[in-house]
Amino acid sequence: MSLASIPQNSRLGRTLSVLRDVMSRPSGAVGLCLVVFHLILAVISPYIAPFDYRTMNAAMMLTGPDGVHFLGTDHLGRDVFSRTIQGGREAILVTGIATPIAVAWGGMVGIFFGLIGGRVDEVMMRFVDAFLSLPWILKMLVLIVTFGTGIEVLIPTLAFFYGIPVIRIARAATHDVVARDFVAAARARGQSRMTIMRKELLPNVLDALMVEGAMRWSWMLLAFSSLSFLGFGVSPPTPDWGLMIADARGFMSFAPWGVLGPVIALSTLIIGINLTADALAKALGIDRAQKAPV
Amino acid sequence: MTDTPVIQLSDLSIGFTGRAGHTLPVLRNIELTVRPGESIGLVGESGSGKSTVALAAMGYLKRGLRVLGGSATFEGHDMFALSRKELESLRGGHLALIPQNSGQSLTPTLRIGAQLTEALRLHSRLDPAQFPARVLELLGQVRLPDPQAITRRYPHELSGGQQQRVAIAMALAGEPRALLLDEPTTGLDVTTQAHILELLRDLARETGMAMVYVSHDLGAIARVCDRVVVMYAGEVVMEGSARQVLTAPTHPYARGLLASIPKLSDPHLPMALGGRPPAPGGAGDGCAFVDRCALASDLCRTSRPMLAPGPGGAPVRCHHADRADTLPMSSQGDHAARAEAGTAPVLSLQDLEIRYSKPGILDRLRGREDTRPATVDDITISIAKGETLGLVGESGSGKSTILKTIAGLLPPADGEIRFDGDAPLPRSVEQRGPDHLRRIQLIFQNPDDSLNPRHTIAEILEQPLKLYFGLSGTALQDRCVEILERVRLGGHYLDRLPSQLSGGEKQRVAVARAFAANPDLVLCDEVTSALDVSVQAAVLELLNDLKAAQGTTYVFVSHDLAVVRALSDRVAVLYQGRLCEIGPSAEVYALPSHPYTEVLLGAVLEPDPDTVPKLTADDVIELSPPAKGCPFQRRCPRKIGAKCDTDTPPWQTRDDGHAIRCHIPLDDLHRQQHADS
Incomplete structure (x- = not known):
């Protein structure tokens, strides 16, 4: 099927036209390229890495960049370039799974409370506020200390914590929609609450959720790297940007390349996601009050 | 009255660049002359370009629009050649605009007095010491009771009609020589609208300023304007005195528009005007109205008519203006379908x-x-x-x-x-x-x-069909098409x-x-x-x-x-949530009526320059019903005394099922109303 033959009003047609709009904006084009670059890199990096990320070399500790080790070596003599290109795999995998889960459950709960409104909604939102007022790292560390580290803990933990702010966004977006007559029309017709949420509210809240999801992803990446930095994320010797920065920061004054590689990789991915989210918000016509984390 | 026009638009065309790079005109060759003291009505349906004309007269274009040709002048100044500073000094001063919902555009956090003082500081040359006196004078001019008290109020403490009056007072602060009004009464209640229109009429007469009144409502236009300009698809299609346009229009569109208005004096259904106006730039070579016109001929499809004096002398843009009087202009639609009598x-x-x-x-x-x-x-x-x-x-x-x-x-x-x-x-x-x-x-x-x-549209129509009839597949599809047809x-x-x-x-x-x-x-x-x-x-x-x-x-x-x-x-x-009167429609619209019905009917504006509204009650908006007595007690022009404040009025029913809830006996009510009319 050629692109032109896709009906304009179908879901696929709309997705394509939004994508085209995002690509036509400078921030969208740059951002999407960065994100796609990182995603491709995460998949192919084990096959193109010049060195094994585990191989230590006591004779080559903290050497500077040269023709063999493009980004030098770390304090155990491992190739920084090979570790950097593979250092995002874990982070992208964990956050890539946790983000859709966070948006899905947060969105569903938010739409539900936005629809029912009234006192229950008010009380629940105060709980959400109270929860959000605690520093995230504190809550996260309590859970990790209790359940331990590892992907099977990190994914649900991140998905849970990052779903809670999504509740607020989804509820606010629902509030704008719920007062409109088409919702009253659906109620008057006798549609069930589930159908109203799925058919009438969700399509109108989806744009806001998509932009929010992109934003949550970049926050989550940062959180994941922070946890690794503190030693609660990925366990060595698996390469990870947060962990690499933590390891190399002691030698920063005379061997800055150990920090530079992972920092550039992490920043380009987060900037890429933020630029894409920005362009997406503009393409979808959503005002974004929340600013980027970096 | 001098003959120097206040506002003059000559051969003005405004347009934008479309997606494919073509220039699409929104206004085409607009000619409009407004002389001092004159009230001009700009009539047309949504999308006809009437607001764009009003804004262009202020030298303002909406984003993306540009002047394609012609000029707009105000007292000899070319509005599109002036610098931003010169425009600022003219706008709001000698040339004021009252936009739609202007009552709601008052600053919510400033008291009325402060807002008017600000308008005076910007647009009048008065000594600041004279401002307080001038504020009171302006509020008096727009007939607000107790101006002193109004100055201390915030906008939300005023009713919609009062807010609109304050907005008019602000426009008057710069002693404008021309006032542009863009749908100033749309969204107001009928009684409030009638009061505002009377005020505008009086103001125009007192101050001698020119008015351009933009509206889709021919009734309002008939009440306020001396001359009427009818717009269609970005063109002036007819221009003439209010009487001529409203009683003997020579353009088929103007006649169709009049026929589509339901009238109080006429129990018929109004006649619909088929089709829809062309999109900007879609008018082609011929007449823009050709697809909806009953008189259209081959000539109309190939050549665009010029604005030329038609029968009766008024300029009209039509090849067949001489035959326009064969078209109906009053509602000659069907009678509404009636119910069979005696059903449960x-x-x-x-x-x-x-x-x-x-x-x-x-x-x-x-x-x-x-x-x-x-x-x-x-x-x-x-x-x-x-x-x-x-x-x-x-x-x-x-x-x-x-x-x-x-x-x-x-x-x-x-x-x-x-x-x-x-x-x-x-x-x-x-x-x-x-x-x-x-x-x-x-x-x-x-x-x-x-x-x-x-x-x-399919998804919208499928919802009730799935829910109530459990339809699916081709049966669902066929039913949707059938319903749409x-x-x-x-x-x-x-x-x-x-x-x-x-x-x-x-x-x-x-x-x-x-x-x-x-x-x-x-x-x-x-x-x-x-x-x-x-x-x-x-x-x-x-x-x-x-x-x-x-x-x-x-x-x-x-x-x-x-x-x-x-x-x-x-x-x-x-x-106020209480029934006043109920009955067969012919009876309710005839005498006797409940005093509230009488007030409502009196405020209705007909598209006829000869009807004068009867304004018998204030246009105060009540926010809650009174605790006891008649709900209409506070505004009733026929209130008979304390009884109305304390006792709920009884239903007085006539044989034909017409019932009125009022303390005044029906015969008395009929006699009083008959004597007044």
Whole structure:
């Protein structure tokens, strides 16, 4: 099927036209390229890495960049370039799974409370506020200390914590929609609450959720790297940007390349996601009050 | 009166660059001359470019628009050549604009006095010491009672009409020589609108300023303007004195427009104007109106007519202006389909009481009753099968509230609703059975709000069909097409989104969705008030045809008395959530009337320069009904004394079913009203 033959009003047609709009904006084009670059890199990096990320070399500790080790070596003599290109795999995998889960459950709960409104909604939102007022790292560390580290803990933990702010966004977006007559029309017709949420509210809240999801992803990446930095994320010797920065920061004054590689990789991915989210918000016509984390 | 024009637009064309790089004109060769002291009305339907003309006269263009040719001058200044600074000094000073909803554009955090002082500081050359006196003078000029008290109020403490008056006072602060008004009374109640229009008439006479009055409402134009310019698809199609344009129009569009307005004096359905205006740039070489014109010939398709004096001398843009008088210009549509007499009531409301406020937690714990008067109270109406009941009243009269309660969206505080002789209907929609849900359908005021913007027309129509009839597959598809054809739209609309339809088409889809359920009772909530008059006429015609074909019962809510008259068998008049009068429509619109009905009817503006509104009551908006006595006691021009304040008036019923709730005996009321008219 050629692109032109896709009906304009179908879901696929709309997705394509939004994508085209995002690509036509400078921030969208740059951002999407960065994100796609990182995603491709995460998949192919084990096959193109010049060195094994585990191989230590006591004779080559903290050497500077040269023709063999493009980004030098770390304090155990491992190739920084090979570790950097593979250092995002874990982070992208964990956050890539946790983000859709966070948006899905947060969105569903938010739409539900936005629809029912009234006192229950008010009380629940105060709980959400109270929860959000605690520093995230504190809550996260309590859970990790209790359940331990590892992907099977990190994914649900991140998905849970990052779903809670999504509740607020989804509820606010629902509030704008719920007062409109088409919702009253659906109620008057006798549609069930589930159908109203799925058919009438969700399509109108989806744009806001998509932009929010992109934003949550970049926050989550940062959180994941922070946890690794503190030693609660990925366990060595698996390469990870947060962990690499933590390891190399002691030698920063005379061997800055150990920090530079992972920092550039992490920043380009987060900037890429933020630029894409920005362009997406503009393409979808959503005002974004929340600013980027970096 | 000198002959130097205040505002002159010469051969002005304005347009934008379309997606494909073509220049698309929004206005084409506009000629408009406004002389000092003159009031000019710019009439046209939405999208005809009338607001763009008004803004261009101020030297302002909306984003993306640019001047393609011609000029706009104000007192000799070329408005599109002036610097930003020069424009600033003219705008708001000698040339003032009152936009739509200007009452709501007052700064909410500033007192009225401070806002007017600011306008004076910017636009008058007075000594600041004189400002307070001038503020009071301005407020007096716009006939606000007790100006001293008004200066200390905030905008939200004023009614819509009072806010509009303050906005006019602000425009007057710079002693303008020309005032541009863009739909200044749209959205106001009929009585408020009539008062504002009288004020504008008087102001124009007192100050000698020129006015350009932009409106879709020919009734308002007829009241305020000396000359009328009719616009269509970005062109001036006719220009002339108000009398000439409104009583003997020579352009087919002007005649069609007049025919599509429902009139109080005429119980016929208005005549719809088929088709829709061309999109900007889509007019082609010929006349822009050709596709909708009954007189169109081959000449009209190939050559664009010039604005030239027609029969009667008024400039008209038509090749066949001499034959225009063969077209009808009054509503010669059908009589509304009538109910068969003596059928059983399909819906009866018994002592219905509706409250929006809930007692607070403390009061509930202490077991206190809510003593505030209910929003809607004491509504007892029964509607026969196949009948159309019109509910009229100003905003806040509770007419839409009653519809929501019948539909189950807003449970009543007391009273019961019986449907088709059954046991009382469950109060809320969640408790009602599928059969009741299907048989009662609701159509909303604004289709932009009642159609989900993310659903295609097919998805919109499928919802009731799946829900009530369990249709699927090709049966569902065929039924959707069939329903669309019944509202005179075709199957090719199925894949479109509401945003790709015109206002009238959207409302047809909303009507189609309601009729997809095969309902017995359709509740229409101001279904035509968001539409242009010619489209309104088409929707009314559609509703009438559907009723004739299916014997549907309607409850038709509207603030427009003429629309209600055209469609209804019986009419109920509401004030502050209480019934004032109910009866067969011919009787309600004739004497005697409840004093409130009399006030409403007196304020209706007909598109005829000879009708004068009778304004007998103030245009104060009451926010809550009085605790006891007659609901209309505070505004009633025929109030007889303390009895009206304390005793609820009795129903006085005549043989024909016409009932009026008033303390004045009907014979006395009739005599008084007859003597006044």
